[in-house]
Amino acid sequence: MTRSTVHARAFMPYPEHPVPHAASGPLQGLSFAVKDLFDVAGYPTSAGQPHMLAQSGIKTRTAPAVQALLNAGAEFVGKTVTDELAFSLNGQNAHFGSPVNGADPLRLSGGSSSGSASAVAHGLCDFALGSDTGGSVRAPASHNGLFGLRPTHGRIDMAGSHALAPSFDVLGWFARDAEVFARVAEVLLQEAPRHQPVRLLMPRELWDLLSAEVRAALQPAMDQLHIKLASAAPSAAPPLNMPLDDLTMAFRLAQGWEAWQVNGEFIRTQQPVLGPGVAQRFEWSSHVTADQYASAQALRTQLKARVLQGLGTDGVWVLPTMPDCAPLISQTDADLEAYRGASLKLLCIAGLTGLPQISLPLARHQGVPLGISLLGPENSDALLVGLARQLAPAV
Amino acid sequence: MTRSTVHARAFMPYPEHPVPHAASGPLQGLSFAVKDLFDVAGYPTSAGQPHMLAQSGIKTRTAPAVQALLNAGAEFVGKTVTDELAFSLNGQNAHFGSPVNGADPLRLSGGSSSGSASAVAHGLCDFALGSDTGGSVRAPASHNGLFGLRPTHGRIDMAGSHALAPSFDVLGWFARDAEVFARVAEVLLQEAPRHQPVRLLMPRELWDLLSAEVRAALQPAMDQLHIKLASAAPSAAPPLNMPLDDLTMAFRLAQGWEAWQVNGEFIRTQQPVLGPGVAQRFEWSSHVTADQYASAQALRTQLKARVLQGLGTDGVWVLPTMPDCAPLISQTDADLEAYRGASLKLLCIAGLTGLPQISLPLARHQGVPLGISLLGPENSDALLVGLARQLAPAV
Numbered sequence: 012m013t014r015s016t017v018h019a020r021a022f023m024p025y026p027e028h029p030v031p032h033a034a035s036g037p038l039q040g041l042s043f044a045v046k047d048l049f050d051v052a053g054y055p056t057s058a059g060q061p062h063m064l065a066q067s068g069i070k071t072r073t074a075p076a077v078q079a080l081l082n083a084g085a086e087f088v089g090k091t092v093t094d095e096l097a098f099s100l101n102g103q104n105a106h107f108g109s110p111v112n113g114a115d116p117l118r119l120s121g122g123s124s125s126g127s128a129s130a131v132a133h134g135l136c137d138f139a140l141g142s143d144t145g146g147s148v149r150a151p152a153s154h155n156g157l158f159g160l161r162p163t164h165g166r167i168d169m170a171g172s173h174a175l176a177p178s179f180d181v182l183g184w185f186a187r188d189a190e191v192f193a194r195v196a197e198v199l200l201q202e203a204p205r206h207q208p209v210r211l212l213m214p215r216e217l218w219d220l221l222s223a224e225v226r227a228a229l230q231p232a233m234d235q236l237h238i239k240l241a242s243a244a245p246s247a248a249p250p251l252n253m254p255l256d257d258l259t260m261a262f263r264l265a266q267g268w269e270a271w272q273v274n275g276e277f278i279r280t281q282q283p284v285l286g287p288g289v290a291q292r293f294e295w296s297s298h299v300t301a302d303q304y305a306s307a308q309a310l311r312t313q314l315k316a317r318v319l320q321g322l323g324t325d326g327v328w329v330l331p332t333m334p335d336c337a338p339l340i341s342q343t344d345a346d347l348e349a350y351r352g353a354s355l356k357l358l359c360i361a362g363l364t365g366l367p368q369i370s371l372p373l374a375r376h377q378g379v380p381l382g383i384s385l386l387g388p389e390n391s392d393a394l395l396v397g398l399a400r401q402l403a404p405a406v
Numbered sequence: 407m408t409r410s411t412v413h414a415r416a417f418m419p420y421p422e423h424p425v426p427h428a429a430s431g432p433l434q435g436l437s438f439a440v441k442d443l444f445d446v447a448g449y450p451t452s453a454g455q456p457h458m459l460a461q462s463g464i465k466t467r468t469a470p471a472v473q474a475l476l477n478a479g480a481e482f483v484g485k486t487v488t489d490e491l492a493f494s495l496n497g498q499n500a501h502f503g504s505p506v507n508g509a510d511p512l513r514l515s516g517g518s519s520s521g522s523a524s525a526v527a528h529g530l531c532d533f534a535l536g537s538d539t540g541g542s543v544r545a546p547a548s549h550n551g552l553f554g555l556r557p558t559h560g561r562i563d564m565a566g567s568h569a570l571a572p573s574f575d576v577l578g579w580f581a582r583d584a585e586v587f588a589r590v591a592e593v594l595l596q597e598a599p600r601h602q603p604v605r606l607l608m609p610r611e612l613w614d615l616l617s618a619e620v621r622a623a624l625q626p627a628m629d630q631l632h633i634k635l636a637s638a639a640p641s642a643a644p645p646l647n648m649p650l651d652d653l654t655m656a657f658r659l660a661q662g663w664e665a666w667q668v669n670g671e672f673i674r675t676q677q678p679v680l681g682p683g684v685a686q687r688f689e690w691s692s693h694v695t696a697d698q699y700a701s702a703q704a705l706r707t708q709l710k711a712r713v714l715q716g717l718g719t720d721g722v723w724v725l726p727t728m729p730d731c732a733p734l735i736s737q738t739d740a741d742l743e744a745y746r747g748a749s750l751k752l753l754c755i756a757g758l759t760g761l762p763q764i765s766l767p768l769a770r771h772q773g774v775p776l777g778i779s780l781l782g783p784e785n786s787d788a789l790l791v792g793l794a795r796q797l798a799p800a801v
Binding site: 015016019020023024025026055057061062064065066067068069104105106107108280281282283284 | 410411414415418419420421450452456457459460461462463464499500501502503675676677678679
């Protein structure tokens with residue numbers, strides 16, 4: 012796979028337009044790419060959807076989060092391919108193709124922030140912005156061996172982006188390097204990464220979902236976390252006592268209802284051609300009722316209270332980011348859908364609760380990367396980033 | 407099917423941009439649409455391909471043929487969906503959808519000038535521009551009950567358009583009404599439509615391809631042509647004595663070779679996702695050799711000489727535009743490919759020779775339109791249009 016092919020598949024081929032950045036600042040010398048869900052003045056925003064691209068026009072304003080990076084001296088190098096309307100975890104787009112996995116071209120990159128993860132993993136830029144509604148930063152971070160944060164919901168301004176499900180959507184980013192990751196964090200979070208001793212808690216319900224092989228693959232990472240971040244060995248988190256199937260369904264219903272509120276009129280009136288999976292998910296979403304949404308929202312409140320209670324003042328969950336390493340491209344759509352279902356059981360907690368989760372590239376399985384995650388209380392983002400940096404020398 | 411759905415599926419959803427036209431002129435009061443293969447200042451040009459759309463940028467110049475229409479007082483109302491890279495006869499686009507057939511929403515519109523034909527057939531504008539490489543004006547004209555001309559190759563400036571196969575590509579247009587069609591012709595051909603008695607010739611090789619039912623469906627149109635345009639009944643054209651399979655293959659080879667010269671680098675380096683059929687045809691095209699191209703070009707010269715000799719000074723071929731009425735949307739890809747193969751036997755003559763062919767909406771079959779065509783010598787375009795107008799009162 013040549014570098015130019017990797018580039019062509021990660022980036023949208025928009026005509027270049029100068030995007031000025033500050034001559035100096037905390038991100039001076041760093042280059043970054045932006046998922047094509049966020050507006051950059053001088054470029055369209057496709058959200059990975061051709062019809063959306065056609066109607067976008069050239070944006071005249073840059074999303075404030077992107078502008079903050081430019082103001083901090085980072086250099087914009089391009090917009091990256093996203094899974095269609097960000098409604099996928101695969102890293103495939105029926106119209107704009109599949110960005111190349113950073114570790115193995117025979118595997119999917121994960122998505123929906125697929126191009127951003129691919130660009131960073133292949134060294135085409137230092138960091139890249141993505142968004143995470145149901146796992147769209149965490150999944151590709153795990154699959155490409157990158158640091159990736161899903162921040163506290165509402166922490167980073169999402170203005171100037173195409174929404175999928177607003178009560179879930181957050182802006183996240185990727186870097187290969189914890190130091191770079193922390194520099195970006197300080198700009199976007201407006202808070203310096205920090206660290207303090209934490210109590211590592213293992214949510215057994217989630218760990219029990221893994222195969223013995225994946226658990227074994229994550230064990231060295233667990234040991235590393237224990238040694239570097241905590242005084243005591245990880246202990247069991249208080250049980251959630253909420254069936255994961257119920258949580259996953261609540262996630263699907265709440266996300267689906269909101270996704271249809273946001274995109275339904277576009278889909279109904281303009282009849283864009285949607286790729287496989289995406290079309291079915293929107294069709295399913297169109298049938299979610301307001302009552303189902305209300306019930307799902309109530310469950311979110313309950314779940315958040317339980318997780319926060321379990322974390323206490325100094326607890327941080329350690330959890331697998333994904334149930335396995337990146338799926339092979341050759342997998343069938345049905346296999347991918349099953350993998351998506353298994354993944355959502357792990358991914359849905361942060362989405363439902365709005366709590367921050369960082370995926371760390373500390374493990375490998377079948378010769379390719381596998382992430383492990385830390386999840387903390389609201390606005391513990393800077394702590395999670397600080398802990399990641401503390402681990403960095405050994406990465 | 408609501409009017410807004412028909413509109414959404416015929417037109418590209420670009421943000422509106424004012425396109426000035428002359429306050430008066432021969433086309434004053436007429437509205438027109440432009441296949442999204444021709445540049446219009448203030449709009450991108452997608453050629454029906456999302457990657458091409460992404461890299462297009464906003465065009466700053468209007469194609470001269472479009473400008474001529476604006477200068478003549480016609481009002482531009484939008485850009486229309488084209489089959490992907492114009493490399494299809496179906497009227498389907500895997501990324502931008504399928505424009506609605508003007509006569510029956512259960513049938514395909516035909517393509518690649520699908521949106522233009524659909525827009526005119528549904529009365530969304532008075533006329534529309536398309537392009538014809540292998541039948542992309544004639545097929546949708548036949549399938550939507552419209553007048554449609556494939557002009558003499560080279561007669562109308564193709565500057566500011568995305569090429570498919572330059573030695574075949576021509577700009578054509580559609581109208582419901584022969585009078586409107588003739589007004590547009592006078593502007594684009596820079597020659598007034600004319601008429602004179604013609605000798606109608608039937609190329610038996612082509613008529614013999616039809617089923618008895620389709621032949622019967624075309625008989626009233628034949629009678630009308632005889633009564634209105636010619637003193638004598640149509641007679642047999644001198645036989646071509648060239649196997650139609652050879653001609654069709656020469657068409658495929660020459661078109662394929664040129665299509666790969668034009669689009670190969672884009673496809674190879676940028677790896678755009680191409681829809682079903684289009685991907686296979688480009689893949690096939692990439693294997694055509696320069697020798698095969700040269701042989702095909704030689705056959706074109708030979709064919710042109712024979713057709714011209716057969717036409718003499720006052721001869722005009724009468725031929726079926728298409729082997730049948732528009733295919734049902736529910737047909738399989740394999741059935742559509744077979745229909746394409748049968749269609750090319752009829753369509754390839756004008757493409758290979760560069761001679762003008764007009765499709766006339768004079769027949770119906772299975773309750774929907776079916777075209778019949780006139781094909782004349784080089785630069786008989788204004789004559790063909792004049793003959794069409796002569797038929798018009800009875801249409």
